[in-house]
Amino acid sequence: MGVVRVQEIANFSKETIPEEFIRTTYEQPALTTVQGTVLEVPVIDLSDPDEEKVVRAIVDASSNWGMFQVVNHGIPRETVGKLKEVGKAFFELPPHEKEAYAKSPGFQSIEGYGTKLQREVEGKKAWVDHLFHKIWPPSEINYQFWPKNPPSYRKNNEEYAKHMHGVVNKLFRCLSLGLGLEGNEMKEAMGGDSMVYLLKINYYPQCPRPDLALGVPAHTDMSAITILVPNDVQGLQACKDDHWYDVEYIPNALIVHIGDQVEIVSNGKYKSVLHRAKVNKEKTRISWPVFVEPPSDLEVGPHPKLVNEANPPKFESKKYSQYCFCKLNKTPK
Ligand SMILES: O=C(O)CCC(=O)C(=O)O
Numbered sequence: 597m598g599v600v601r602v603q604e605i606a607n608f609s610k611e612t613i614p615e616e617f618i619r620t621t622y623e624q625p626a627l628t629t630v631q632g633t634v635l636e637v638p639v640i641d642l643s644d645p646d647e648e649k650v651v652r653a654i655v656d657a658s659s660n661w662g663m664f665q666v667v668n669h670g671i672p673r674e675t676v677g678k679l680k681e682v683g684k685a686f687f688e689l690p691p692h693e694k695e696a697y698a699k700s701p702g703f704q705s706i707e708g709y710g711t712k713l714q715r716e717v718e719g720k721k722a723w724v725d726h727l728f729h730k731i732w733p734p735s736e737i738n739y740q741f742w743p744k745n746p747p748s749y750r751k752n753n754e755e756y757a758k759h760m761h762g763v764v765n766k767l768f769r770c771l772s773l774g775l776g777l778e779g780n781e782m783k784e785a786m787g788g789d790s791m792v793y794l795l796k797i798n799y800y801p802q803c804p805r806p807d808l809a810l811g812v813p814a815h816t817d818m819s820a821i822t823i824l825v826p827n828d829v830q831g832l833q834a835c836k837d838d839h840w841y842d843v844e845y846i847p848n849a850l851i852v853h854i855g856d857q858v859e860i861v862s863n864g865k866y867k868s869v870l871h872r873a874k875v876n877k878e879k880t881r882i883s884w885p886v887f888v889e890p891p892s893d894l895e896v897g898p899h900p901k902l903v904n905e906a907n908p909p910k911f912e913s914k915k916y917s918q919y920c921f922c923k924l925n926k927t928p929k
């Protein structure tokens with residue numbers, strides 16, 4: 597029997613949701629969100645010619661928030677628009693067309709169309725289906741996982757990846773300078789041009805009980821950084837000072853999350869952000885995070901220039917694949 601997708605469950609759940617989607621009272625958004633306050637995370641203008649100012653803003657945001665939004669980032673509005681158009685069109689295809697890209701059970705790759713099979717924390721499920729595939733570097737791409745329908749899917753995603761490359765380089769340069777390192781050292785610590793960009797499309801169908809369900813439960817990203825664009829439905833929440841807030845939706849901005857690997861390389865100066873995603877009663881929400889990751893066999897640890905007797909390493913060095921395995925399986929080593 598095939599896997600039941602959340603998109604199908606949403607089609608017949610008009611008033612209630614199956615019990616396995618009802619989060620515990622510790623997680624339910626209606627009970628755990630600070631109401632009436634939208635978190636205005638720092639907004640950084642990447643086109644500002646005053647690089648020192650941009651670096652200071654990124655250091656402040658990465659140390660105190662673990663996230664920020666960037667505007668004037670250089671990715672044309674049309675490119676982002678086309679990425680969203682084809683991603684949405686894929687999820688609107690009939691089920692059998694999407695299932696052609698389904699991850700095969702037991703197959704270790706994260707790439708493909710899927711729904712989290714295992715119940716996670718406290719035995720609950722998330723209200724979301726997804727599609728994962730690499731978009732960079734071109735040599736790492738396995739086009740088997742890229743939808744052939746709509747026909748412009750490939751062209752639009754390639755165009756987005758190319759522009760994303762420029763933004764990633766700029767962000768790593770600023771993160772590096774902000775630690776007192778040379779401009780290229782943070783990127784080099786993550787594998788340089790061997791870094792992999794993994795795109796995920798989160799498809800959160802309309803949900804009759806957004807007060808009880810979550811699209812993605814609380815987590816920090818394992819990546820170095822994550823760069824995300826949502827459709828126009830607000831839903832991202834971040835934890836600040838132990839409280840959950842809605843994050844402001846800014847049209848045309850890119851949302852940047854500091855991931856665990858940047859926290860590790862910076863030896864804790866930059867913080868990965870705890871975040872989660874809500875679902876919506878009237879509208880389907882879709883988001884496109886790009887996880888910018890070190891190659892899986894690269895060992896990542898605090899940068900040698902940032903540790904000394906007074907500042908001992910706060911994190912163990914680990915191969916990225918091992919880090920992910922340990923985090924997913926919650927083992928200490
Ligand atoms: O949809 C969102 O805004 C957040 C998604 C997310 O955090 C993730 O997929 O890791």
Ligand SMILES: [Fe+2]
Binds near residue numbers: 815816871
């Ligand atoms: Fe995330």
